[in-house]
Amino acid sequence: MKKLLSGNEAVARGVFEAGVKLASAYPGTPSTEILETIARDYRSIYCEWSPNEKVAFEVGIGGSLGGGRSLVTMKHVGLNVAADPLMTFSYTGVNAGFVFISADDPDMHSSQNEQDNRIFAKFAQVPFLEPSDSQESKEMMLEAYEISERFDTPVMVRMTTRISHSKGMVDFDDPIDAPKQKQFDRDVTKYVMVPAHARARHVVMLEREERLKKYVETSQFNRVEEFGTELGIITGGISYQYVKEVMPEVDVLKIGIGFPMPLEMIGKFVKAHKRVIIVEELEPYYEDIIKSAGMTDVEGKIYTGRTGELSPHRVAQSMNKAGVLDYSTPNGFEPGEMFARPPMLCPGCPHRGLFTVLKKLKLTVTGDIGCYTLGATKPLEALHSCFCMGASIGNAIGMEKVNGTGSGVVAVLGDSTFLHSGITGVLDAVYNKSNTVIIIADNRVTAMTGGQEHPATGRTLMGEKTKEVDFVKLCEALGVESVRVIDPLNYDETMTVVKEEIERPGPSVVITDKPCVLMPKRIMETPYEVILDECNGCSACFRIGCPAIYPSKEMTDRGRPKAEIDATLCTGCTLCAQICLPEAIVLTQIPEKVGS
Amino acid sequence: MYENMTNILIVGVGGQGVLLASELLSEVAIMTGNDVKKSEVHGMSQRGGVVSSHVRYGSQVFSPIIPYRKADIILSFEQSEGLRALDWLLPEGKIIVSRTRLVPPSAHLGGLGYPDDPIAEIKAKNADMIAVDADKMALELGNPRLVNTILLAVASPFLKFEKAVWQEAIRKLVKPKFVEINLKAFDLGCDLAQPKSVA
Ligand SMILES: Cc1ncc(C[n+]2csc(CCOP(=O)(O)OP(=O)(O)O)c2C)c(N)n1
Numbered sequence: 001m002k003k004l005l006s007g008n009e010a011v012a013r014g015v016f017e018a019g020v021k022l023a024s025a026y027p028g029t030p031s032t033e034i035l036e037t038i039a040r041d042y043r044s045i046y047c048e049w050s051p052n053e054k055v056a057f058e059v060g061i062g063g064s065l066g067g068g069r070s071l072v073t074m075k076h077v078g079l080n081v082a083a084d085p086l087m088t089f090s091y092t093g094v095n096a097g098f099v100f101i102s103a104d105d106p107d108m109h110s111s112q113n114e115q116d117n118r119i120f121a122k123f124a125q126v127p128f129l130e131p132s133d134s135q136e137s138k139e140m141m142l143e144a145y146e147i148s149e150r151f152d153t154p155v156m157v158r159m160t161t162r163i164s165h166s167k168g169m170v171d172f173d174d175p176i177d178a179p180k181q182k183q184f185d186r187d188v189t190k191y192v193m194v195p196a197h198a199r200a201r202h203v204v205m206l207e208r209e210e211r212l213k214k215y216v217e218t219s220q221f222n223r224v225e226e227f228g229t230e231l232g233i234i235t236g237g238i239s240y241q242y243v244k245e246v247m248p249e250v251d252v253l254k255i256g257i258g259f260p261m262p263l264e265m266i267g268k269f270v271k272a273h274k275r276v277i278i279v280e281e282l283e284p285y286y287e288d289i290i291k292s293a294g295m296t297d298v299e300g301k302i303y304t305g306r307t308g309e310l311s312p313h314r315v316a317q318s319m320n321k322a323g324v325l326d327y328s329t330p331n332g333f334e335p336g337e338m339f340a341r342p343p344m345l346c347p348g349c350p351h352r353g354l355f356t357v358l359k360k361l362k363l364t365v366t367g368d369i370g371c372y373t374l375g376a377t378k379p380l381e382a383l384h385s386c387f388c389m390g391a392s393i394g395n396a397i398g399m400e401k402v403n404g405t406g407s408g409v410v411a412v413l414g415d416s417t418f419l420h421s422g423i424t425g426v427l428d429a430v431y432n433k434s435n436t437v438i439i440i441a442d443n444r445v446t447a448m449t450g451g452q453e454h455p456a457t458g459r460t461l462m463g464e465k466t467k468e469v470d471f472v473k474l475c476e477a478l479g480v481e482s483v484r485v486i487d488p489l490n491y492d493e494t495m496t497v498v499k500e501e502i503e504r505p506g507p508s509v510v511i512t513d514k515p516c517v518l519m520p521k522r523i524m525e526t527p528y529e530v531i532l533d534e535c536n537g538c539s540a541c542f543r544i545g546c547p548a549i550y551p552s553k554e555m556t557d558r559g560r561p562k563a564e565i566d567a568t569l570c571t572g573c574t575l576c577a578q579i580c581l582p583e584a585i586v587l588t589q590i591p592e593k594v595g596s
Numbered sequence: 597m598y599e600n601m602t603n604i605l606i607v608g609v610g611g612q613g614v615l616l617a618s619e620l621l622s623e624v625a626i627m628t629g630n631d632v633k634k635s636e637v638h639g640m641s642q643r644g645g646v647v648s649s650h651v652r653y654g655s656q657v658f659s660p661i662i663p664y665r666k667a668d669i670i671l672s673f674e675q676s677e678g679l680r681a682l683d684w685l686l687p688e689g690k691i692i693v694s695r696t697r698l699v700p701p702s703a704h705l706g707g708l709g710y711p712d713d714p715i716a717e718i719k720a721k722n723a724d725m726i727a728v729d730a731d732k733m734a735l736e737l738g739n740p741r742l743v744n745t746i747l748l749a750v751a752s753p754f755l756k757f758e759k760a761v762w763q764e765a766i767r768k769l770v771k772p773k774f775v776e777i778n779l780k781a782f783d784l785g786c787d788l789a790q791p792k793s794v795a
Contacts, residue, residue: 004622004632109637133633133660166635166660167622238660245659313664332665333682333721339708341609341677341700343643374643378705542704547644551704 001172007163010134010170011073011101012037014141016045018097019178021068023047024056026420027449028075029110030164031103035073036452039461049452049461052389052420053078057085057100064098065191067182069145073101076117077388081421083120086154090124091201092191093152093208095182097145102128103159106281107309110448112369112386114307116282121156121259122289125205127212128156128259129221130237134168136221140256142176143221149179151208151215158258160281162238162309213260221256222265231324232273234266234286234298239279242315247325255286263293270295277303277322281310345374347548348523348571350514351441353488355382356544356575357495358410363502366395368413368422371447371516375412379545389417393425396436405435408502412439416446416454419469423478429507430479437501438509440471441488443516451519475509482508489514491578517571525572527588528565534584535562541576541585549576601654602755603662607681608673609698610644617671617744618649623765624757625653635660644700646677669754671747673730674698675714682723691723692750694730694743726750728788734781739774742781749785759786 005013011034015023023045025035038047050056053074063070074082079102089098102120105111121128129144131137137159144155189197216222227249235243236255243252253269255261270276270290278287278300287300303318304310319325345352355375358365359382367373367383368391375383385395396411403409413422418440429436446452453459456469475483482504486497494512501508517523532552537560541549548569551561565576567588577585604621608614618634625632630653637648650662665684670691672678678693685691693715703710711717715727728750734742745766752762766778 004626004634161637162635162660165637166633168633168657168660169626169631241658241660245663248658311661311664312659316663330665331687333685333687333723335679335682335717337708338676338680339700339703339710341644341646342702343610343645344700344702346643371643378702542701545701547701549701550699 002169003172004167005134005138005170006033006165006167007131007134007137007159008033008165009037010137011141011157011159012042013170013172014138015071016042017138017173017175018142018145019069019175020045020071020145021096021181022060022063023071023073024050024059024063025073026050026053026056026078027446027452028053028078028103029449030105030161031073031075031078031101031159032449032452033164034101035461039463047461049454051455053082054085057082060098060100061085061089064094064096065184067096067184069097069178071099071101074103075111076102076104076115077111077113078102079117079120080388086124086126088193088198089154090126091193091198091205093204094148094154095184096179097148098154099141099144099148099157100154101157101159103161103164104282105161107161109161112388114282116285117156118158118258118285119283121158122285125209126154126156126259127151127216127257128158129256130158130258131163132237132240132254133163134166134170136256137163138170140221147215151212153208153212158237160238209260213263216257216260216262217264219257219262222262223254223256224265224269225252225254227251230274232269232276233279234269234276234290235279236286237281239281239310239315242310242312243279245312246316246327247319258285261286261289263290266290267293267295270298275299275324277319277324279304279310279315279318282306342377343374344377344545344547345371346517347546347569348517348573350443350488350512350516350573351375352380352544352546353491353494353514353573353575354412354439354441354512355380356579357491357498358382358412360495361408361498361502363408363410364399366392366399366409366411368392368411368417369448370414370417370441371443372412372414372441377545379543383412390421390425393422393429393436393438396438397425397429397432397434400434400436405505410437410439410498410502412441414447415440415442415444415456415471416452418471419455423474426475426478426480426507426509434507435505436507437498438507439498440509440511442471442511442513445516445519447516447519451516471511480507480509482506483511484508485511485513487514488512489573489575491575517573523571526590527567527570527572528574528577528585529567529588530563530565531584531586532562532564534582536582536584537562538581539563540579540581544575544579546576601652601657603667604651604669604671604751605648605662605667605681605684606651606671606673607646607648607677609677610647612647612673613741613744614647614649614673616741617748618651620744620748620765620769621651622653623769624761625651627761627765628757630654631657633657633660646680648681669751671751673743673747676711679711679714679717682718682721685723689724690726690754691718692726692728692747693718694747695727696731696743726789728785733784737777737781737784739777742778745778745781746785746788749782750789752786753789
């Protein structure tokens with residue numbers, strides 16, 4: 001049977017066919033659908049959302065040590081969080097097969113950076129595979145588990161957004177007879193990484209790399225496609241498809257296993273061709289390794305560039321620049337410069353109420369990663385930093401230590417972000433006597449990545465009921481003396497509480513308690529409308545940045561546009577009505593309800 | 597290089613159902629024995645941003661994204677997004693645009709605003725365009741989501757698949773209780789594709 005699957009769905013299928021027992025992850029675009037697919041379609045596999053990638057990775061290690069093939073998935077920046085266990089797990093090696101997915105995001109479709117994790121695999125000295133379409137995404141999962149067990153190593157599979165989210169045809173096979181559950185071997189010299197043991201394991205790890213170097217020379221996933229051209233191209237991952245698209249009949253060495261690299265195969269390929277060009281996205285990863293192996297004539301990054309995604313167009317332009325392809329930008333239509341359509345907070349989003357108040361109070365807000373990061377966009381512009389998950393709290397503490405108490409620094413982070421890596425930040429605020437106000441924008445879901453459960457939602461990934469974290473008790477237990485819960489869509493209450501907490505000495509935590517308007521349930525209440533005769537065109541409602549509010553064709557005497565509300569978008573959150581001085585915004589009168 | 601390959605670009609705004617349309621089209625291409633790839637980017641784009649889906653089919657597809665300016669057909673769920681996507685169209689390609697107008701609040705905040713009449717601009721550039729009131733028709737049929745099916749139906753005469761295949765794909769992918777209304781929407785869209793009824 002063949003089916004049209006995304007790269008992520010194909011990974012899930014591969015995991016199922018490989019007889020995997022356990023899968024753990026923290027969500028992150030573009031990796032999220034892998035575990036969602038497993039939870040939905042392959043119910044025999046235990047799977048969980050862990051609070052963060054480090055825990056997910058450690059759960060996966062546990063699964064492997066316990067004797068079941070295990071999978072851990074994350075987006076590229078997730079590997080930074082999981083780096084600590086990874087670096088040492090590479091020393092110990094596995095019991096049952098262990099594979100982790102790094103889903104990189106060239107072009108930052110939904111990320112804060114575009115780090116190239118191929119370099120990370122090399123740093124950790126773990127082999128990695130790089131699929132170039134959905135079919136390979138499935139096949140390479142089976143291969144990755146084989147390599148993991150045969151060479152006693154964690155294995156990375158490196159996806160990119162284009163591979164994860166593009167669909168292609170995939171052959172379905174039956175699950176293999178996965179190796180029998182292996183007993184955990186209480187071998188302290190292998191699994192207890194005290195210095196004496198680790199020194200010995202480091203040697204084992206280097207020997208493993210030598211054996212892998214031999215293996216990759218013969219692997220079917222590294223291959224040469226010959227047409228007899230003088231030009232040879234070395235490429236892998238999605239770039240391979242672009243090369244085939246623009247130069248279908250050029251000799252290609254396709255890299256499927258990117259660490260260690262098949263240097264003998266590459267050496268022969270380089271010798272056999274007059275000119276060799278490397279086509280790879282982001283960093284000169286292949287290029288640096290090939291050049292440092294003495295093949296200094298190969299070319300690459302001078303043509304392809306180091307930022308963003310490649311595309312057929314960019315590859316063709318690069319090859320034109322290299323003088324090996326006659327290509328110019330095709331004729332077509334020029335739309336001219338277009339307005340931007342930036343992502344924004346949804347109509348009715350509870351985060352909007354919070355940011356409207358923070359903006360009014362002119363506070364410096366250290367931010368974090370989630371939907372609420374959109375508080376930084378126009379017209380709110382009420383969030384002023386965003387680095388990595390959990391950073392807001394430490395940033396606020398440091399800023400306040402430098403600028404002095406009373407500088408009015410507020411940290412804002414979401415519920416999932418707080419559980420991911422905010423708890424230790426609160427601990428620091430208490431321990432080191434910070435005066436910051438930490439606001440947990442709790443919308444009861446991991447909204448940005450599509451509404452996943454987390455430890456405070458009361459449900460697991462597999463759909464079971466479970467305990468919910470109590471944020472108030474948790475923060476009190478960490479030593480915060482003032483923990484307050486507010487309705488972020490109540491403007492006056494939010495204003496009062498934030499002001500009081502800013503003035504109070506010592507750290508405080510404010511928790512908002514309105515759920516996301518989209519997930520898990522769409523919230524739609526009676527919409528509001530503008531009484532145009534009452535509207536004075538002051539534009540206060542425009543400045544909260546609600547997609548449901550737009551300028552009317554009707555103008556005030558002074559030529560300012562009045563406001564109108566799109567009834568199909570308005571969720572009835574009331575925020576605009578609360579800030580409208582002339583009280584021109586009112587609940588829509590629904591005829592049949594009048595008089596009842 | 598591009599013979600034997602059809603490239604369709606479907607564009608719109610987050611939440612409009614762009615991905616549903618590309619699923620249906622891909623299904624039809626698979627049912628008729630093609631290799632198919634499609635590509636779209638999820639993520640931030642769902643918060644009211646631009647959404648685009650590339651669908652490619654033929655005997656063998658390499659790149660999941662359409663080479664620049666090689667789209668045979670563009671389906672746009674929104675006027676200005678049709679104009680924006682025009683950049684991708686083959687000079688002899690066809691663009692089918694729903695007259696839906698979605699103006700983001702950021703377009704009122706100064707800077708570059710929403711174009712006055714994107715449809716007129718597309719026409720002025722001499723692109724081969726069909727503009728349809730797909731959202732009004734969908735609402736009249738009782739479900740705004742039907743814009744999907746209507747736009748695909750308008751495109752269908754140029755895609756050379758039998759109507760029966762489209763109908764089978766609809767039966768396969770659409771929830772049973774919505775099948776009838778989708779088939780009806782498809783019929784309406786096919787009628788619109790006739791040049792005489794085009795505005
Ligand atoms: C280390 C890391 N893991 C995952 C992500 C992906 N990610 C971005 S925002 C987010 C969830 C935010 O959820 P929450 O804090 O509840 O805020 P909301 O979006 O619900 O407002 C995730 C998982 C990331 N950016 N970095």
